[in-house]
Amino acid sequence: MEYFNPADIAERILEALDKERQEMKTMNVMLLGKTGVGKSTLINNLFNKRLAETGIGRPVTQEIRQYSKENYPLTIYDTPGLELGGDNAIEQLLKGVNAEIRKGINSGKMEKAIHCILYCVSATSHRFEEEEKKFIRMFLDENRDTNIPVIIVITQSISKKDAKELKSSIEAENLNVTQIVPVLAEDYELDEDTVIKAFGLDRLSELMYEIIPDAMKKTFISVQKASIRLKSGKAHAVVAAAAAAAGATGAIPIPFADSFALVPEQIAMLASITAIFDLSLEKSAIAAITTATLGTAGATIAGKTAVSGLLKLIPGAGSVAGGVISGSVAAALTAALGEAYIGIMIRIAKGEMSVKDLSTDEGKRFMSESFKNALRLRRNNKGERLDKDKDKNGEE
């Protein structure tokens, strides 16, 4: 009899995760907009890693700075000192920005191109100033044939009324942009007892996802943090595929330690989900999750003992008679494992649970319970739930 070894499984999940991360194509986002409108604040709340805080960035030109992190598939091109002065200054600035955009396109490499441009205008400026208008018109003219999507972000939308008015006045210009999106990237403290809640970043993120090149979507889902919905949607698709594959082969999942036929697929599934949520999990945290869901306490457990306990929970699974299980049970186990794991990731992403909690008794109990709850659901032989109540994992 073989044994379920959480440390070994965690190690293999981390290896698969490394591979996933290395295969991710780097996404490039350019920020335009005057100094002080909230570009850095926007970026820091839209993306998982606070790139703009890690330093002053690498100056690319006089106007543009490039922010990136080693082994991380996101680059931000920021224009931190953008001031719209007289005509000459505007033209000078445009030349620099456009040259940088062309450079990416001319390289012929997807990974060097700018994939999305966020043009930021502050709602606190109330109206669309002439020089702003002029700048953006000239920029969009130049950008016409590049097909790079441009979103106008109305930042600092502390007053929704101001934001709406500014939006209308920009709309009246009939600019060639994808959309105009008002946001408040961070809560705004109006006075001691009035806080205006941040809003709009989830919508912005979901819009960006729609308009970026297909080749960048996987990276974007991972590096953005504003829409948990984007992450969980993709994660559920990963689980569905793994469960369907398990159902089709009828192979035996992890806890059935007599055979490891399915282990690589489940490992890949858990690694993909971890990549989607972009959490830095230590080996011990991943081991804690796999132990709490698949195992019981202790470093190793006997496969079959744990399994017959788990099987009792699956509707219609029967027993491990002769060590044979059906494809639908394999699918159910895979789906339940994946969904319980997603539930944990969502809670961590929302800040309702910390990575540290995973190793506490309460955390372990929670994980074990969510796995068992997921097992109890009725499923077809692709692991799909037969009930419509999808609210078990804390998703909106």
Ligand SMILES: Nc1nc2c(ncn2[C@@H]2O[C@H](COP(=O)(O)OP(=O)(O)O)[C@@H](O)[C@H]2O)c(=O)[nH]1
């Ligand atoms: N509360 C709050 N403050 C913001 C927001 N956006 C910008 N700010 C503030 O406005 C100032 C300028 O923002 P910053 O991101 O540095 O602008 P940048 O020069 O365009 O990068 C900073 O003090 C920010 O804290 C927001 O969404 N909420």
Ligand SMILES: [Mg+2]
């Ligand atoms: Mg800045």
